[in-house]
Structures are given as structure tokens and as C-alpha cells.
Amino acid sequence: MALRNPGWYRGALGFFLGAAFGFGLVLALRAVSGLDLFQTEDTGYPHIVVPMITAPFGFLIGFGAFDYWFRWAAGKPTVPEDHSDHGATRWQDYFKFNTDHKVIGIQYMVLTFAFFLIGGLLAMLIRAELAQPGSQVVGANTFNGLFSTHATVMIFLFIIPMFAGIANYVVPLMLGAPDMAFPRLNALSFWLLPIAGIIFLGSFLAPGGAFDAGWTGYAPLSGGAPLGQTFFNVGVQFAGASSIAAALNFLVTIITMRAPGMNLWRMPLMAWAQLATSLLVVGATPFVAGAQFMTFFDRILGMNFFNFLEGGDVISYQHIFWFYSHPAVYIMMLPGFGIISEVISVHARKAVFGYRLMALALIGIVVLSYSVWAHHMFVSGMFSWLRVPIMISTMLIAVPTGIKVFSWLGTLFYGKIQTQSTAMLFALAFIVTFTVGGISGVITAMIPLDIHVSETYFIVAHIHFVLFGGSVFTIFAGLYHWFPKVTGRMYDERLGRVHLWLTVVGTWLTFVPMHWIGMDGMPRRVVDYASQYGDWNLVISISAFMLGAAQLVFVYNMIVSWRFGPKAGSNPWRGKSIEWLVSSPPPVYNFTAIPRVVGGPYEYGTPGARHAIMAEDEEGATVPTPEPSKVTAS
Amino acid sequence: MTRLPIFKLVLATLVLGALQSVVLLQVNWFGDAAATATGPIDTLMDVTIVVSSFVFALVCVFLGYAVYKWRVKPGDEGDGLPIHGNTKLEVWWTLIPVLIVVGLAGYSWAVLVDIEKKDADRINVDVYSQQFEWTFGYPDSGGKSSEGELHVPVNRQIDFKFHAQDVIHSFWVPEWRIKKDNVPGITTDAVITPDREGTFQLICTELCGIGHTTMRAKVVVESEEKYNQWVAGLKEKVSPFLLTADQAFEAQRKAEEREKGIEGSGVEETGSGDHSD
């Protein structure tokens, strides 16, 4: 009976039961307290807010996310691991609570890319409105909702989880591990994401419109905002829980599940980057969750954390928020650094220059990034003594970042640079574009300059140079690089280059002029602007549309190549790290026997040197009989 | 291993960096200047542009050279040279950036101290912000106040105290290079010495709701006599904030109306706006 087995039917049932439970609970409690059954003041709506929390849990329970744990907690025999949840043979398998890290990786990558397209469409609307001075397509209220959801979707549903998805697929393979340490937690991390997405985007349907206090949700503006803001408060909890759970999983996997012989100094930089990122996620994400819970309590329960009329402290919101959200910018960059190190090394056929310093620089960034949050608050009216120490620590972060850039350049020297590879071209474009974002970052760190440029289009230019030219370029480099591994097929390099050039030129044309108009006097988050900026804004909008359209080339290339591309073979780039030593796509359990690591990950140019020896290659090794290839029970 | 043409690469970096600096310094990035603080701030920006130009040139030259020189030839299946690093080089490219950023940070700090120095004969002005309107108080001139229009005398330091009634707003006059949040519940402050007469715009730069875009006010800098005359003609201040709750509601409604898309939202020209040079 479909409703008794985990899956979509039981999930739907759970959803409705959860929603009904939350709804009923609110009405019952209000009736008992002698209140009106429905409260529909702007910040209230408990009969919507509570089901918004209970319904997703109902869905997850119905869907089967907790079956194993419930049985175990109840002392019942757990269903023996029948491996029915490993591997995917049909597209329907991607819509299950699957615990295979490779399936989960693909689920992550496809879903988050869809969010990228949605966030991009929102950006297109923003740019349509701003193409000319005056009113184009939307009013101020809708516009504020647009840039708030645009940024939120891009950050919480695209960049951060996309990196988690790429790492989910490749890091266990690189470590020589059969899976992540906690496969069920891994699947749960994934399934929290569509929930967060539905909540964020569902806010467009709320009375009063989507949340519109920016992705930063500053109090007290967010405290008095209409219902949509609660969707933000709650959505962040689901997205945040997802990334914390994933990060814990990465930490344990990387620390305990490396193949024999892989000491820390033989670990690929991709894994180092994931280790560093996870340390940031675990330490910092609770702060954004806290900030949103406090706003939530202020709004729903009439608490006064940030209500200045009742003794609340307005600026403390910003301290708590940025204590997460600055580290978050490195959460959105360090995995990309890891990808670039892999891509450049493999496609220049050379060892990463200064490998140990590269790893230490990652850790340096982790440590420093906890000490710089208040550089977003130089004009906020916080304690003035805090500004200079924060400026210095912020500018010091440029040093480990510089080390990374110089070491990538060093890696290119005396290499064999494969300029025909789209992955490599994206890596090179990243280095140049990210350098500009780094420079504008140093400018915003210098207090006297930041006083002028903060909250202007200069900031919008800066964020996009680091997030688009930084994170998104590295994501493309990674997706192209591992596409043959994931799908077993090659993508079309010619279309790849079309995508690359349109994206690079589009990024520069869109975001460079934003620096100028920002410094000259155009504030950010405005629906209209002085007519003198009309010409540049038109240039920006046209470039933005081109940049948006360019992404369709990528989508086309990926879909068509996945179906019809030429077979890739296990190691098309002749990489050395372990993921390239298994078939493409890898076997369901990754390895027939755990590989043995015998050297560094980037042993290019040294004849006979290897990173890892697979069980199959060991002389006289008894190769265990392979698992049957089709293990998915239907 | 072929020797690197280090000398040529460094030379190319210097030439490209110098070229970029020269081109970039032609542009008046921060727009018009109308306060004493703008001198040190704009110089700091210029220095930063020069330093950045050389950093960017360095990355471009070395990256460009590497790609040009070690681009793989078709059919070449070989590996690069087995070089894993160079400790001396790595120490240098850690230390030199440390020196650069510490230098820039120290310089910024000095500028900050300079622009925040308080004069003895400064005059006080209160700025009251609330959703979508600005009000100004002149405590040194008998508690007078003005709505939507700020007047200050030229060549005297103004000590602004900022107050907000509802949500955070931010006070920005681009020509003064000054910006400060107005935070409900606390008073923030900033000093500035306007040194050019004229009319400027005060722009709210902290998202404050539906009327944020149009939350602007006129700033008039004039001679001290004119200023005194003007203040003398003002009403006594009634309440620190322009609007009562009812009036604020009305303002909100007006903002929504403005938003309904009549051409021209009241956003006027600011800054030099001229990037053709």
C-alpha cells in the first residue's frame, strides 16, 4: 500500500497531516486563551506560520527521512541496510530519499542550478526595471521583494548548496571512501533545500508580497514588515540546517574516512577546501539562524530583542547577522578555491605550486574570517574603537588570498596548459576577474573609502565580482571538469567556449560600470535613480540580459551532451587523484576495494610517481567479486 | 628548464601598471568635492588606485605570459615540469602583501583620524529621519527647525547628531564623502566642514521601506550671513520629528502613490555624473 511505504504518497499525506496539526494547534490554543481564532496583523498570521514549520516536517517524516532513526530509537529492528537506496538507474530514482553520495551530489547540482536560473530571472526583472530612469515594470514594493529574493535564492539556494553538491560527488571519491560518513544525514541535508526554496519563493504569495528588507533583513525594518518576512526567517532555518548537517558530514568524512596512506599532506586541495569551509559553516551558521529566530520571536511573540522602544538594541542584530554572513562570503569562496586548484593542476599537468602553503592559507582564511564581521558596519554607528582593528584584520585576509592567486600562477609556469578545455578557461577567467573583486574588497575595507562607497552600486559591483566572477566561475569550472566523471560522457568544448566568452564578457560589461555609478552617487537598493545614470544603466541592463541568455547555452550543452555526448572513459583529463582512477560514472560503491595512497595528489612530470594504487592494480591482489550493477529494488 | 625573462616580465608589469594608473587617475571617481575631508579621502583613493593597478597588472602579465608560453601544442601528451614550490618565493609573496596592506591600513587610519578631528568652533545640527522624510534642528540658533531642506554655513565645521524615529536610515551627501546611519534608539554623529557653496542632495542609503528611493532632501551651503538670516526666519521646533504617527501614515500613502508610476519620481541629479572624460 503506497501510503505505508516511504515515498511521495506518504510524503504528501505527512505534509497535509503536519499542516493540519499546526493549523489546529494554533486555533485550539487561541480558542483556549479566549483570543480571536485568526490573527491577521501584518507580522502575525500564526495559523500560516506554524503550519509552515510543521508541514515540512510532516513531509520529511512521510517521505521516509526519519524511518531508520525512528525504528532505532524505538528499539525496533531497523530495516537491514538492503542498499535499495544506493545508485540510480532511472530518472525516477533521483526523486527518492536516496543515500548514495553520488546520487545526492547530482540531486544537489541539478536542483541548485534550477535555483540559479530562478534567481537569474529575478535579476532580469531587476535589470528591466532599472534599464531606464522612472518606472518600468514594477513598483517600489515589488522591487524591494525582487532584490531581496534574488540575493537570498542566489546565496542560500544556489552558491552554498551547489558547492556542497559538487563536493558531495567528488570528495568521497577523492578520499577513497565508499560514501559520506552519514549517508542518511546526507540525504536529509539535501531534502531540506527544496523546502527552503519553496518557502522563500512562496513568500511572493503572502499578503503584502515577498520579504523585502533585503537578504540582510536588518531590524527594525524586518521587525515590522508584512508576513513575507516570516517566510524569510523560517526559510533560512531550513537552508541553514541543511548546510550545517552537510558540513558536519564533510568534517567527519574528511577526518576519518581517508584511504590508508592519505595523510593530511596527501589530501587534494579540494578536500582541504571542503574541510576549511565546513569549519566555517559549523561555527558561523548558528549565528544567522539565531538572528532570524530573534527577529521571528520579535515579530510573532512580541519579544523585544531588537525593538528599541522596549529597550531592544538595533545594532546587535547587525553584529549577530554579520558574524555569520561575513564568514559566509568565504563559505561561498573557499570551495571554489579548492576546485580551481584541482582544475589548474590537472589542466596544466603540473603539481600545485606551494601545496602546503595553499592548505595553510585556507586555514588562515578560516581563522581570520571570524575576526572581520564588523567591516560591514563601518557607518552603522557601532562602537567607533572597533573599526580600526576590524579594518586591519580585514585587509590581512588579502594576504592568504594573494598567496592562492600567486600559487595558481606559479602552477601555470612550466606547465602544459590545455587552453582548449572550457574548465581551464573558466579557471583562468576566474583568476583575473576575482582579482578585481579582491581589489574592490580592499577598497571597501579602508574605512575612509568605505564611508563613501558603502550602500552604493559600488558594493553591488563588488559582490558580483566576487560572487559571479568568483564563485560562479569556479562552479562552472568544476561542473565542466567533473562532467565526464559524473555522466560518463564528454561535453561539447565548442559550445563550452561560446558559453565562456559570453559569460566572461557579460560579467565584465554588467558589473564594471556599476563601480563608476556607485562612486559617483547612485545608492543601492533603489527602484529609480537620477536621470544622469540612465545611459550606464541601459548598458548594464543590456549586458545583463546577454549574461542571462548565455546560461541557456550551458543548459543546452549539458543536457545534450549527457544524452548524446561521446563516451568519456574513466580519465579523459589524465588526472592523478582517485576519482579519475575509477570508471565514469563510478561504480555504485565507488571501489571494489579501498585504494592505497602512496604519494601526493599532484605527481605530474615525475615518471612512475602515483598518488594512489587501486586494488585492481595491486599485483597478486585478490579482487573481490564486483557488486551486481543493478541494485535498485523497484 | 628555460630561464624566465624575469626582467622583461617585471618591466611589462611596471609599464602596464603605470599605464593603467595614468588612465584611471584621469577619472574623477568620487564625483564633485565640497568639503575639506574630500582632499585626504580622494588622495587615499588615488593611492589605492595606483597600488591596485600594479597588482592587477602583475596578475595579468604573469598569467598572460604563462598562457602564451606554455599553451599546450596539439598532440603533446606530456606533463609539465615536476616543480612543487619554492620556499623563498613563497615567503616573499606572503611578506610583501603584508607590508602593502599594513601600509594602506595605516594610511587609512591616519586619514580617518584626520577627517574626524573636531574643531573648537563647530556648530551643532540635529538630523531627524523617519520613514521618507528628513527634518533638521539648529540648537545653536535657538532650537529652530526646517523640513526637507538643510542649510549650513560654508567653512565652519558642522557636528551632526543623527536620530531616527522608526527604522534605520542613512545620511549621505556624496560631495561631502560622509555617510552615517541614523539608528532608532541611539544617537550617532559625524563631523564635516563644507568648503564650497552650492546646493547638494542628501540621499538616504539604508533601505528603509517602500519610499526609500525618494527619501532625499536639499542641502544648501551658503555664506555665514545668509545662513544666519535663513535660520532666523525659521519656525520654532514643535516636535523633534516632523510627523506624528497619523502624518507618517499619510506619508506612507503618498509614497505608495508616487510609486504607482507617474513619470519622474523626484529623484534629482547628483554628483558630477560625467564619466565621458
Ligand code: HEM
Ligand atoms: C545575471 C546575473 C546577475 C545580475 C544581472 C544581477 C543583478 C543584481 C542587481 C542589479 C542587484 C542590485 C539590486 C539593488 O541593490 O537594487 C543585485 C543584488 C545582489 N545580487 Fe545579483 N545579479 C546577478 C547574479 C547574482 C549572483 C550569481 C549572485 C550570487 C550570490 C548574486 C548576489 C547578489 C546579492 C548578494 C545582492 C545584494 C542584494 C541586496 O542588496 O540585498 N547576484 N543583483
Ligand SMILES: [Cu+2]
Ligand atoms: Cu564581510
Ligand SMILES: [Cu+2]
Ligand atoms: Cu532609506
